[in-house]
Amino acid sequence: MALALHGNEIDRQLPIGEEVFLDHIGHFVTNPDAASEALRRAGFTATPRSVQVSLDGYGGVTLTGTGNVTSMLRRGYIEALYKTADTALGRELDVAVTRYPGVHLAAFSVSDAAATHRRLESSGFRMRALVNMERAVETAVGSDIAKFTVVRVEPGQMVEGRIQILTHRTEAAVWQPRWLSHPNGATGLVDVVIATENIEEAANRFSRFLGLPAKQNSAGRFIRLGRGGVQLTAPEVLLKLAPGLPVPSLPFIGVYAVSVRSLSVLRATLQSGGIAFAQQEDSVFARFPPALGIGAWFFVENRECLAWRRESLAGSITASIKSRA
Numbered sequence: 001m002a003l004a005l006h007g008n009e010i011d012r013q014l015p016i017g018e019e020v021f022l023d024h025i026g027h028f029v030t031n032p033d034a035a036s037e038a039l040r041r042a043g044f045t046a047t048p049r050s051v052q053v054s055l056d057g058y059g060g061v062t063l064t065g066t067g068n069v070t071s072m073l074r075r076g077y078i079e080a081l082y083k084t085a086d087t088a089l090g091r092e093l094d095v096a097v098t099r100y101p102g103v104h105l106a107a108f109s110v111s112d113a114a115a116t117h118r119r120l121e122s123s124g125f126r127m128r129a130l131v132n133m134e135r136a137v138e139t140a141v142g143s144d145i146a147k148f149t150v151v152r153v154e155p156g157q158m159v160e161g162r163i164q165i166l167t168h169r170t171e172a173a174v175w176q177p178r179w180l181s182h183p184n185g186a187t188g189l190v191d192v193v194i195a196t197e198n199i200e201e202a203a204n205r206f207s208r209f210l211g212l213p214a215k216q217n218s219a220g221r222f223i224r225l226g227r228g229g230v231q232l233t234a235p236e237v238l239l240k241l242a243p244g245l246p247v248p249s250l251p252f253i254g255v256y257a258v259s260v261r262s263l264s265v266l267r268a269t270l271q272s273g274g275i276a277f278a279q280q281e282d283s284v285f286a287r288f289p290p291a292l293g294i295g296a297w298f299f300v301e302n303r304e305c306l307a308w309r310r311e312s313l314a315g316s317i318t319a320s321i322k323s324r325a
Helices: 032-041 088-099 113-122 199-210 235-241 263-272
Strands: 021-028 050-055 061-072 077-083 102-109 131-139 142-151 162-168 186-195 215-217 220-224 229-233 252-260 278-280 283-287 296-300
Touching: 021 088, 021 162, 021 186, 032 061, 032 077, 061 088, 061 131, 077 088, 088 102, 102 186, 102 252, 113 142, 113 162, 186 235, 199 220, 199 229, 229 235, 235 252, 252 263, 263 283, 263 296
Parallel strands: 021 077, 102 162, 186 229, 252 296
Antiparallel strands: 021 102, 050 061, 050 131, 061 077, 131 142, 142 162, 186 252, 215 220, 220 229, 278 283, 283 296
8 A cells, every 4th residue: 555755745656647756867877887886886776777769660669869777766766878879869868968967857757648748738838759668677587678658848848858757557677676675775766956047937837847836935946746846946046955066057957855764874875885975954965976977966764854845945064074985
């Protein structure tokens, strides 16, 4: 049975009905092996590489142009995407990495991709066709195929990056129990934080994209999903949340939050991996290793302790850096 998390968020891997979940975050990288090692240093279990393909309509498949390495969480996942072929998606990855290496993808899951595609089209978004994508995966008992249907808008509609919605069709193949335990105690993806020059415009657009209200809070505008959330903030506020974090260009998907079982275990794991971190009240802040790009994690036991979910941003990261990357 699904359990309610703090803030009435749902403890279930996939949405039902009209629910929208923050499904995964994607780092765009140039070296998948270095990205895998960076995830491991931070205490995440990383899956083997997987090359993504799409159905060609004639019974075959074609390369999408990207492959990935993932860290699968009990709620959502993290992926590092790399180029595998000279396709539109592969070239899109190249362009994004040129702007800045780091997070360029935020994906949201729904129960019915086709219905969401129709909703977005009726809301005025210029849409790409629905795409059925696959990637081969190895399971504990043999080979399988992860399948999902992806909803994408045309380039320029969501300027923050590859902001997409999908429906998973093979939950068991994607979230295999053997990949869900992590030395750092990570359990789930929580929120993504995006810095932008025009919060009001971005909030209205994301609200229309997700079909949910964007409410004013201490850090800007926040969209609370069925599970997880999107925080839109100004660059100067992002620097208060994450002191010293470079803002390479705007908009910038600079931070995302991960829930963990124990911050003390998390801190020990980061220190063992040589990942610099700092304590901020009831959360831990750590910048990505260079192989994952520019940006940072916030780790929390209780998602409501995240600075942008509080009533006030009072306070700052006060503890000293515990280790050096």
